[in-house]
Amino acid sequence: MTEATNAIPANLPLRNDLIGEEPYGAPQLDVPVCLNVNENPYAPDPAVCETIAKRVLEIAPTLNRYPDREHIALRQAFSDYLARESGTRLDVDELWGANGSNEIMLQLFQAFGGPGRTALGADPTYSMYPEYARDTFTGWKLAHRNADFTLNVDKTIEAIHEVKPSMVLLTSPNNPTGTPLPMEDIERILAACETAEVAGAPEGVHPILVIDEAYVEFRKPGTPSAVSLIKDHPNLAVSRTMSKAFAFAGARVGYLAASKGIIDCVRIVRMPYHLSAVTQAAALAAFEHTDEQLSRVEHLRETREATAEWLKAQTYKGQSLEVAESGSNFLLFGGHFDDRDAIFDELLKRGVLIRVVGPDGWLRVCMGTDEEMEQFRNALAETLRIVEAK
Numbered sequence: 001m002t003e004a005t006n007a008i009p010a011n012l013p014l015r016n017d018l019i020g021e022e023p024y025g026a027p028q029l030d031v032p033v034c035l036n037v038n039e040n041p042y043a044p045d046p047a048v049c050e051t052i053a054k055r056v057l058e059i060a061p062t063l064n065r066y067p068d069r070e071h072i073a074l075r076q077a078f079s080d081y082l083a084r085e086s087g088t089r090l091d092v093d094e095l096w097g098a099n100g101s102n103e104i105m106l107q108l109f110q111a112f113g114g115p116g117r118t119a120l121g122a123d124p125t126y127s128m129y130p131e132y133a134r135d136t137f138t139g140w141k142l143a144h145r146n147a148d149f150t151l152n153v154d155k156t157i158e159a160i161h162e163v164k165p166s167m168v169l170l171t172s173p174n175n176p177t178g179t180p181l182p183m184e185d186i187e188r189i190l191a192a193c194e195t196a197e198v199a200g201a202p203e204g205v206h207p208i209l210v211i212d213e214a215y216v217e218f219r220k221p222g223t224p225s226a227v228s229l230i231k232d233h234p235n236l237a238v239s240r241t242m243s244k245a246f247a248f249a250g251a252r253v254g255y256l257a258a259s260k261g262i263i264d265c266v267r268i269v270r271m272p273y274h275l276s277a278v279t280q281a282a283a284l285a286a287f288e289h290t291d292e293q294l295s296r297v298e299h300l301r302e303t304r305e306a307t308a309e310w311l312k313a314q315t316y317k318g319q320s321l322e323v324a325e326s327g328s329n330f331l332l333f334g335g336h337f338d339d340r341d342a343i344f345d346e347l348l349k350r351g352v353l354i355r356v357v358g359p360d361g362w363l364r365v366c367m368g369t370d371e372e373m374e375q376f377r378n379a380l381a382e383t384l385r386i387v388e389a390k
Contacts, residue, residue: 017134024131032351033375038175038215038330038366040247040300045292048285055281067277071097074280077287078240078255084290085217086225093260094230096267097275097283101214101241101254105169106132108210108237108256110269112166113138116200120165122151124358126175126212141165149177149324149332153185157192160207164199171212172226173219176358178326183224186211190233208262210237215328217245217297218304223327227257234259244329246286246293253283300329303367307331310377317388330366337361342387343380350379 008014026037044052075095083089098104109132113119118139121129125142133140143159146152151170160168168189172181186209193207211226219225226238237258243249256266286293308323311333315321322335337343340363344356352375355364365376 024128026355027353029348029353031348031353033368033372033379034353035366035368035372035376036353036355036364037249038244038328039249040244040296040329041368041372042247042296044247044286045289045295048289048292051285051288052282055285056278059277059281063277066273067275067280069273069275071275071280074275074283075255077284078257081287081290082225082227082240082257086227088225088228088230090227090230090257091260093263094257096256096258096263097280098254098256098270099275099279100243100252101212101239102128103252103274104239104254104256104266105129105210105212106135107266107269108167108208108239109133109136109138111265112208117166118163118199119167119169120156120159120163120207121169122156124149124174124177125169126171127357129169138166145179149174149179151179151181151185153188156189160189160192160196164197165207166198166201167208167210168193169210169212171214173215173327175212175214175328176330176355176364177324177332178215178328178330179324180219180223180327181211183226183229186226186229190229190236193235194233206235208235208237209233210239212239214239214241215244215330216240217294218301218329219327220301230257230259234261237262242283242286245297247296248283248286248293251279251282251286253279253286300367303370303373304329304331307365307367307373307377308333314381314384316384324362330364332358332362332364334362337363339387339390342390343383346383346386347376347379350375350383352376352379 074097075092078095079090079092113136115137118141119133120141122145123142130140141163143156170181190209193209196207198205198207216225230236237256240255242253308331311321311323319336321333324332340356347354357364
């Protein structure tokens with residue numbers, strides 16, 4: 001697969017702030033081992049595929065009509081799933097679906113951002129957040145994490161009161177580092193948001209806290225989800241996706257758990273009939289097979305832990321590799337790579353695609369099948385010796 005290139009004529013009235021910008025996206029290359037975009041490497045179970053085909057066939061004769069724009073059946077399925085997965089039962093009007101969690105995030109920026117508003121994150125963080133801000137004319141500010149990538153709660157709270165954002169965005173587990181976000185930290189940030197001011201807003205208006213839980217199913221068993229706090233905190237929004245744990249990246253299904261008030265705000269900015277009937281049918285089919293869809297999650301956790309231990313045993317220029325603690329399906333590793341691009345290139349020559357992302361000196365690899373991870377280990381062991389000898 002070749003990468004598209006931009007060729008925008010200078011006589012087109014592109015927004016001034018977009019001139020020179022490139023579309024977001026990790027490389028899409030035709031290589032044997034793709035470990036760069038945090039996908040679930042295991043295809044959906046055949047029974048899931050059969051149910052998807054059955055459900056789509058059932059709704060196909062209705063495609064001349066618009067879908068249920070409120071996607072009530074799917075929102076009920078979100079509710080049933082969260083009750084099982086996180087032990088929290090939410091009402092249908094406390095849930096909302098969209099085309100991937102990317103659209104969920106964009107809708108949140110559309111509803112709560114805009115000119116004169118600012119969103120606050122904690123770096124290193126997901127590289128799409130500033131693009132959502134740019135696209136909605138929202139300011140973007142950062143509080144810096146600790147050296148081990150854990151959240152510096154005190155500095156974040158200071159930034160909330162200084163910046164007066166309309167939204168605070170935190171990722172749990174964090175992307176690109178994989179760092180878990182303890183519930184006590186979330187609760188401290190929530191408490192700060194519940195009293196903080198929003199710049200330019202009337203008195204009594206407070207920022208919302210958005211927790212991005214795209215990778216939350218990969219957390220250690222027994223770790224609570226932020227959705228358990230929603231009933232007591234109407235300023236909390238939790239974003240989820242079916243892309244990762246459900247092996248459903250190609251279906252583009254994300255969802256939001258929040259108070260009815262936040263959901264109603266998002267409903268104002270959603271496009272008409274934004275979630276197609278085909279998408280809704282496919283997602284409902286997947287939820288019929290939750291066990292099969294999630295069956296590989298535990299194995300991917302085990303793969304992550306085994307890979308982390310293996311990486312820590314590797315050296316580069318006489319130093320052991322560092323590996324950031326991760327509750328996701330990927331690992332940030334290295335810590336002291338002085339030429340991470342060269343390591344990336346050598347791995348690519350060997351048919352292994354990972355990601356140059358995060359702070360300087362680090363690389364990220366997502367968990368693949370057992371065979372893919374063996375190829376990664378062999379390629380990296382060889383690559384490290386080649387690059388350090390240059």
